[in-house]
Amino acid sequence: MNEPLAERIRPKTLEDYISQQHLVGKNGILTNHIKQGIIPSLILWGPPGIGKTTLANIIAVESNRPFYTLSAINSGVKDIREVIEKAKKSDGLFTQKNPILFIDEIHRFSKSQQDSLLGAVEKGWVTLIGATTENPSFEVIPALLSRCQVYILNAFDKDDLIALLYRAMKKDEVISQKKIKLKETDALLQVSSGDARKLLNIFELLVASEDKVTITNKMVLEKVQKNTVRYDKTGEQHYDIISAFIKSIRGSDPNAAVYYLARMIEGGEDVKFIARRMLILASEDIGNANPTALILANNTFQAVSVIGYPEARIILSQCAIYLANSAKSNASYTAIGKAQQMVRETGDLSIPLHLRNAPTKLMKDLNYGENYQYAHNYSNNFVTQEFLPKEINNTVFYEPGDNPRENQFRELLKKRWKNKYGY
Template identity: 80%
Template structure:
């Protein structure tokens, strides 16, 4: 039986690897580490089909390290310890090249399973590479996360996907012998959702559906030949991202009906309830923010409740939260403020903290002027003292612009009274 196209085309070297230039391109964050063989423990976080497993294999090959792999779906603590023991023995006493242990879907490991990795990573018996489609901040224990670098892999863009299709036509042992004319790619790319594996599986399915010698690929043919194989709800594929996007945009657009419909689609499809709750938490801050700070409290309580109660009762809590957020006044002012501030930091670098607002815990620091002339706000009328809190080079820069809603209009008036001679509110 032939291997699937996606497996036949799996890159073996960095030169053949498509996409993720920010990690493995000429100036990629991992490029020099891989070339020098200085590999830290790391976690790859990204959607399915973005090359996480492939990249782990390439790193092991190009750094000349023994490679062990486990799947979090089927492995327990005993499996982890057995592999660590083998890795310790294969590493030897006189080598700096620690064996690599790759764990697919590491977010599915329980706390005890993750705990079993800590000593091996800490002692350097293994170099851990974990792969996850979920935010590691929530799914990986903090002790393990602090010992790993987190690298984000992005969904393939249009150019990456087209390169992949053309490579399949030109270089695959089977497809290269066929007479294939690729006239249109939009439908294929749309169906892939940025997932390289999904793209190649669909492409191979279409190619195999032809009996003719001449194979002409058009958008119409793609839709005709794939439409009989729809996924009801692909929790790891395109629908996963499209439906959560529709859900959040319904909340942002203040439509509780759209929000509860897309919520029902996810629940009926078996979506991870904590994934939904996390997105509600983000929306409460990004889309509502200071227009209604209670939204964040409710979203956080929703996450805690869902984590405790589980299905099916959690669907009611999620519905309450989603409809509450949809009916709440909206503001992205806090989101816009941090984006502007981060941009300014990237532009200006590490500017010095003004002396008057520095901490002065020692006598020397006090003698150097740390904290001198600081105005303690509570000693002044209305608990306010006009002073500068930004570095000299960017003083007077306004990052936060309150939104146009009842609560933030009140904030605007407060800031106008306090900073009328400095910021234009």
């Protein structure tokens, strides 16, 4: 049997679909859409191997609609127009329900390709379902995005992935004939990185040549290392490589960073995907230790968006090397995390009266803005006053990193605030 295990046990109904209960559960939004017979154009956003294609197929089947599919990797505007013409001709043959056009990896479509979909979506010739691993706010043009509902598919948790393995052992006609014991699953889940398709491909590889198999962590690591290409040849290392790339920059190793950059370039990775990750890193891992890093990363994103391959590789390399060699600090990242946690725990605390806006007489009569001290009226444009709500005054969110620039910040904060924040 040549068909992969992931295809053989692909769910056919919502009842068989594992996870995403917020969408396909008893009261899930997509479940309700199907019951009502109203399927809007939508974008399914989630990590690879989470079941986006499967869900699109199920929606088409359960809503009794014709189903057309395109892959953004190998489809052009001509292919899109041909499918739309077919959809227009079939419209009305299925109880007046317009066909579904599923586009996998829609984030890889160019602006002109996405533009070619607008008319068909607007006129209702097709119901568009796009699948993407990238934030659609960045990768789908506003005109198309405004005509679609965006639904987020969450990564599988451990229980979901183990349930998939037991389903394969029970329902697949080949696997079910074998005596398989899942003694240990940690390594199997780890090497699959939460990707269900990858998990099932590895699982099939492990049990293919044996009728009686006991899955252990040691056995998984030994066999997977010997057969890496077999389960990764379709590009499923996408997230492993970008992870290694980012961690190499964070770890200040420009050689490793350039190596993983080359791996992505040779694999045809989207230049904007790479540049966007460096833009995030410039703030998350470098921040105020070197604010210029964010400027360079942003300029890199703008430049590669205009230039593209092959020259974009030079700009990406320059940026990666600069970021890797830069001083590092995650102080800004940590600070906003602490502040958000405080907001979640304490809710909407009252703003101190002296900081409140007072545009009306009533507000002034209520002492809004009274006793506020205008910093520019004081020496060095600073005056000691309380800015946080009284319930959390003296709380420290920002702790400067140990680098030359933020050490200067620390000394300045000590000078200004004395012992208030413990700097």
